[in-house]
Amino acid sequence: DGGITQSPKYLFRKEGQNVTLSCEQNLNHDAMYWYRQDPGQGLRLIYYSQIVNDFQKGDIAEGYSVSREKKESFPLTVTSAQKNPTAFYLCASSGYGSGGNQPQHFGDGTRLSIL
Amino acid sequence: AQSVTQLGSHVSVSEGALVLLRCNYSSSVPPYLFWYVQYPNQGLQLLLKYTSAATLVKGINGFEAEFKKSETSFHLTKPSAHMSDAAEYFCAVSDTGGNNRLAFGKGNQVVVIP
Numbered sequence: 001d002g003g004i005t006q007s008p009k010y011l012f013r014k015e016g017q018n019v020t021l022s023c024e025q026n027l028n029h030d031a032m033y034w035y036r037q038d039p040g041q042g043l044r045l046i047y048y049s050q051i052v053n054d055f056q057k058g059d060i061a062e063g064y065s066v067s068r069e070k071k072e073s074f075p076l077t078v079t080s081a082q083k084n085p086t087a088f089y090l091c092a093s094s095g096y097g098s099g100g101n102q103p104q105h106f107g108d109g110t111r112l113s114i115l
Numbered sequence: 116a117q118s119v120t121q122l123g124s125h126v127s128v129s130e131g132a133l134v135l136l137r138c139n140y141s142s143s144v145p146p147y148l149f150w151y152v153q154y155p156n157q158g159l160q161l162l163l164k165y166t167s168a169a170t171l172v173k174g175i176n177g178f179e180a181e182f183k184k185s186e187t188s189f190h191l192t193k194p195s196a197h198m199s200d201a202a203e204y205f206c207a208v209s210d211t212g213g214n215n216r217l218a219f220g221k222g223n224q225v226v227v228i229p
Contacts (some may be wrong), residue, residue: 031215033216040221040222041221042205042219042220042222043159043205043219045216048214050214050215058216090158090159092158092159094215101147101166101167102215103149103161103164104159104215104217105161106151106158106159106160107158108156108157108158109157111156
């Protein structure tokens with residue numbers, strides 16, 4: 001079955017530590033996205049990538065970094081500069097369609113907490 | 116930039132009653148619109164999408180939505196609520212810049228009362 005795999009499901013970060021969230025897709029999608037979800041705030045875009053070796057900042061990129069070395073993979077690093085990292089993180093992918101008519105497909109998320 | 120408004124963070128509905136979730140969008144051009152559902156500790160699942168074909172769109176689990184350009188709305192309905200419909204629902208509008216970005220509303224948490 002094709003889909004998006006996020007790991008780990010739960011992650012704990014110590015103060016001053018960087019952590020990396022994994023996202024892998026086997027849908028052969030060109031575009032991939034990272035969102036942060038906080039209660040009552042919907043989904044906010046952190047970074048997105050439309051092709052390999054290229055990515056753009058979303059609305060809340062500060063304190064986060066990404067890479068896109070392979071089409072299938074789009075890892076997100078939460079750096080120590082992100083002062084409030086506790087949230088639910090969702091990865092998504094989509095085919096590249098005309099004018100944005102392609103739906104995004106989501107993984108099951110990673111819940112990050114601070115120790 | 117495109118945006119979506121969903122009013123009422125929590126919506127309570129009796130089992131068997133109509134489910135109505137409102138979504139209004141702002142867009143300078145005809146948009147593409149989506150409804151997603153999220154169950155606890157899971158990702159989002161696509162319910163249905165409007166991509167400029169029929170204005171009444173049928174989705175999974177008995178849900179449907181109607182695109183009304185004059186009202187800039189894309190409300191989601193289901194004639195008879197089931198206990199399994201308890202979840203959070205998000206409306207999203209596509210960005211028109213050709214980058215496939217979506218702008219999400221803040222969501223509606225639906226509670227189904229037996």
